[in-house]
Amino acid sequence: MSHLQAWIIAIPGALAVLSLLLPSRIGRPLTAVGGLATGILIVVLALATAKGQSGLDALSALFLLPVGIVYGTVGLYTSWYVEVQGVKEAPSARYRRRFLALTNAFACAEALVPVLTNMAGLWVAVEATTVIAALLVRLEGTDAALEAAWKYILIASCGLAIGLVGVLLLYASATTVLGFHHVPEWQAYLAAAKRLDPDAVRLAFVFALIGFGTKMGLAPMHTWLPDAHGAGPTPTSAMLSGILLSDALYVILRFTAITTAAVGSHFVHTFFFIVGLLSLALAAFVLLQQRDLKRMLAYSSIEHMGVVASGLGFGAPLAVAGALLHAITHASAKSLAFQAAGRIAHRYDTREIAGIRGAMSALPYSGTLFALAGLALAGAPPFGPFRSELMVLAGGFSSPSWGLAFAVLGLLVIAFAGLLRWVTQMCGGERPASVAGGEDSPVAVTALVLGFLVVLGLGLIVPQPLAVLIERSAAIVGVAP
Amino acid sequence: MPHVLTPSQALAGTVDALLLLVQLALLRSVVVSELISLYAVQATLVALICLAIGISLHAADLIVLAVLTLLTKAIALPAYMRALLTRVPSRVELPARINVTLSILIAAGLIGLAMLTAARLPIRGGAFLPSADLATTLSIVFVGFLVAILRPNALAQVVAFLTLDDGLFFGTVTLAPGLPFVVGVLLLIDVLVAVFVFSVLVRILVEQRASASIAPLEQLRG
Numbered sequence: 001m002s003h004l005q006a007w008i009i010a011i012p013g014a015l016a017v018l019s020l021l022l023p024s025r026i027g028r029p030l031t032a033v034g035g036l037a038t039g040i041l042i043v044v045l046a047l048a049t050a051k052g053q054s055g056l057d058a059l060s061a062l063f064l065l066p067v068g069i070v071y072g073t074v075g076l077y078t079s080w081y082v083e084v085q086g087v088k089e090a091p092s093a094r095y096r097r098r099f100l101a102l103t104n105a106f107a108c109a110e111a112l113v114p115v116l117t118n119m120a121g122l123w124v125a126v127e128a129t130t131v132i133a134a135l136l137v138r139l140e141g142t143d144a145a146l147e148a149a150w151k152y153i154l155i156a157s158c159g160l161a162i163g164l165v166g167v168l169l170l171y172a173s174a175t176t177v178l179g180f181h182h183v184p185e186w187q188a189y190l191a192a193a194k195r196l197d198p199d200a201v202r203l204a205f206v207f208a209l210i211g212f213g214t215k216m217g218l219a220p221m222h223t224w225l226p227d228a229h230g231a232g233p234t235p236t237s238a239m240l241s242g243i244l245l246s247d248a249l250y251v252i253l254r255f256t257a258i259t260t261a262a263v264g265s266h267f268v269h270t271f272f273f274i275v276g277l278l279s280l281a282l283a284a285f286v287l288l289q290q291r292d293l294k295r296m297l298a299y300s301s302i303e304h305m306g307v308v309a310s311g312l313g314f315g316a317p318l319a320v321a322g323a324l325l326h327a328i329t330h331a332s333a334k335s336l337a338f339q340a341a342g343r344i345a346h347r348y349d350t351r352e353i354a355g356i357r358g359a360m361s362a363l364p365y366s367g368t369l370f371a372l373a374g375l376a377l378a379g380a381p382p383f384g385p386f387r388s389e390l391m392v393l394a395g396g397f398s399s400p401s402w403g404l405a406f407a408v409l410g411l412l413v414i415a416f417a418g419l420l421r422w423v424t425q426m427c428g429g430e431r432p433a434s435v436a437g438g439e440d441s442p443v444a445v446t447a448l449v450l451g452f453l454v455v456l457g458l459g460l461i462v463p464q465p466l467a468v469l470i471e472r473s474a475a476i477v478g479v480a481p
Numbered sequence: 482m483p484h485v486l487t488p489s490q491a492l493a494g495t496v497d498a499l500l501l502l503v504q505l506a507l508l509r510s511v512v513v514s515e516l517i518s519l520y521a522v523q524a525t526l527v528a529l530i531c532l533a534i535g536i537s538l539h540a541a542d543l544i545v546l547a548v549l550t551l552l553t554k555a556i557a558l559p560a561y562m563r564a565l566l567t568r569v570p571s572r573v574e575l576p577a578r579i580n581v582t583l584s585i586l587i588a589a590g591l592i593g594l595a596m597l598t599a600a601r602l603p604i605r606g607g608a609f610l611p612s613a614d615l616a617t618t619l620s621i622v623f624v625g626f627l628v629a630i631l632r633p634n635a636l637a638q639v640v641a642f643l644t645l646d647d648g649l650f651f652g653t654v655t656l657a658p659g660l661p662f663v664v665g666v667l668l669l670i671d672v673l674v675a676v677f678v679f680s681v682l683v684r685i686l687v688e689q690r691a692s693a694s695i696a697p698l699e700q701l702r703g
Contacts, residue, residue, distance in 0.1 A: 124663065169604065197602060
């Protein structure tokens, strides 16, 4: 692990400890600065990786980017959130310290996943995120948070148990080639892929897709996601949706590379199609009848993970590149949407869509940025998700599975309609007289503006180093550029 | 010429069978304390297997993990869960979604599926009865899921998860003894989940609802 990688893990790790020990008036700015610093270091590492000057491969560097984008803004946002949002009454000093500590610990565990290539180590890191996230979700203290934490820990742990079976199968099948006591390094498995038993590798992939797909929110293993994202604290929802889902995808992609090398790509494409289309279909129709602001965004996450899985299923170079870019664009847009939604829900004192009108007049910046994030998530130009969805679809239509591209397009149109309907309903019009107008936190607004710049920037241009990382990552998962 | 099992193979085969029987017994238990006892028995068996493999491979880390497993999973966690139980009505009846006979039949089907799957794969554990290790692991995991699905009770689902983890623990030490850190993490996760997460949730459930049913916690929909 290089110095840069070590810092990226060490900063949130150290902040987790410091936030627990120090008063929140110190922990808050530390978290804000630490988040930004980690974000900058991740971008520097990604640039170095694109130039071939870091010890990391492109896939790792690419999937560190959601950590940088989301933690960079959530750190700032949290310093507002933790002051105003708490358990039932005003947040206590203990609550604030625990919240900041757990948020930083969560970021640390989430940053650890993409830098690992040890398959067993990956499982351990993802399991660590489960425990920390459950504690964060539970911290709200409401009945809904309790239920969400319960479901999350049960379903995610069971899912990861299946994921571990996948790791064990891979390890056990490789013992004939690599020895009974080998280190389960991804590179070693990839090099030995052709000599591994094909059936064992297929089964390991299926277990990994189901297990880590549970964490990724793919249907039909998605049931924990709307509850945890909806009932959890807003910064946690942003980190769950923005980072954790892409972390789980990263693990699945490592398995995909080995499986493709061992048995070819047709097998993995089929499974990606099944879970991708199922996720898209389920989310698109639920979005049409959603009543809760944060659950709406949660189902949108399932939809976008469906887009990613479908892109991987098409297998065409453009579609796979689009799917990889979509992991980044979705992370940035969803993090922005959750943070802005948190501001709106706090101002209106409700998450019920029916209870929110005129958000743009109540919160001129936060409301407007929420509307723009909603447009971005719906797939409207000129934002990042539009570009990546277009790449997935264009790649799909140029692939042998072009018929399925029509299905993806149709479901995206339904999701677009659902999301746009609710966003315009909440953001348009005049605010009720009982709701105060005007922004009250420059720090929170700054976090939103920073997030928006990324969402917009990725729609306008894909920087050359990012394009290089995507191209190399596509090659890693078995797609020739 | 008939195949003769070595004593260690015979012993391991017996332990495999015992693990499966304990898992099946979870499906017919009607009180939570019985489930906890069964979990303790299963954890003891798993710890003994880990100890035996550690000794046979001269792996000190596995021996230490076996002792820790015995102390935490077989003794401390069941005792802690029994202590929790004293806070709910003395005899918590476990509801089941289907009757015992049908659930055992489904479990038998799942075990058959696990054995057929394992038989197709050239995966062999190196330590004891090789051909049964993967089948036993998959069987315990599958039946653990079945218990969690069929028992809508917070405590029963805790135990189902912990037994499922026992299956993974067994699979790791028999199929991949070169991954002692995974074994350690499994142990740690069990402790964390059972003590710091599950038990906290169950305690709140008990305090707020005076029972450990998860039915009141099924409000999030849509």
